[in-house]
Amino acid sequence: MDLRVTSWAELNDHLYDGCWNPAIQRFRSPFAYRGLSDAAYDLKTTLIRLGGDYARLERHLLRNFRKYALRDAVPADSVWNWLATAQHFGLPTRLLDWTFSPYIALHFATANLERYDVDGVIWAVDYVKAHRFLPAGLRQLLEEEGSNLVTAEILQRFVSSLQDLDASKTDGDFVIFFEPPSLDQRIVNQYALFSLMSGASAQVDVWLESHRDLYHRIVIPAELKWEIRDKLDQANITERVMFPGLDGLSRWLKRQYSPKTSPAPRR
Helix, strand or coil: CEEECCCHHHHHHHHCCCCEECCCCEECCCEEEEEECCCCCCCCCHHHHHCCCHHHHHHHHHHHHHHHCCCCCCCCCCHHHHHHHHHHCCCCCCEEEEECCHHHHHHHHHCCHHHCCCCEEEEEEEHHHHHHHCCHHHHHHHHHHCCCCEEHHHHHHHCCCHHHHHHCCCCCCCEEEEECCCCCHHHHHCCEEEEEECCCCCCHHHHHCCCHHHEEEEEECHHHHHHHHHHHHHCCCCHHHHCCCHHHHHHHHHHHCCCCCCCCCCC
């Protein structure tokens, strides 16, 4: 379902809608958020976007990443820690980046000034409900841990390779929302998590088409992006925070000093 907002106030209402948890009487969101600068973008992974025979190349990419990376690149030697590290540093993988924070998702939907002529979007997926479709063995491990989210350790207890994960599906594809280890300050500051599909060619958005009650999309009109961007900057949701270091500082300053432009007329 698409929800098109018309104001900052309406946007905030939708971002936090469904966050009340009556069982614990607290505001605890069950959603994973992903912000995109163009509402027309799909949710293809970087592995799929690689093209060619990407499904066959997946294991070769990861094997060589493990071979050439520093020995202390991961906190523990499991394929899931290596996969998270590889995704974090730009290797094409079947993982997709999400965040627990609706404002960080909003940052990524408005950070690219070159896309201010088109509507942006926030995807919100209920990962608690999505995990009801996991294989029984993995659901049992989550229940034993009393957790709504899969970690590398939990996943390692279920399967120890991507091939075993693919073979575990008996009733079609499923999606795992996977909380990575705190590899560096960027992971921490971006309040990050990943989605992991049960096949190299599977897409979250395609899977969600058969599970429409699990998600909604908040569409951000192009004409609202400048106001959102300015208010996020005032709240310190910026590249300087999302990407600690000189590259993040440079990105923030470049955008801060870029002149404001008006969205191009729609055809």
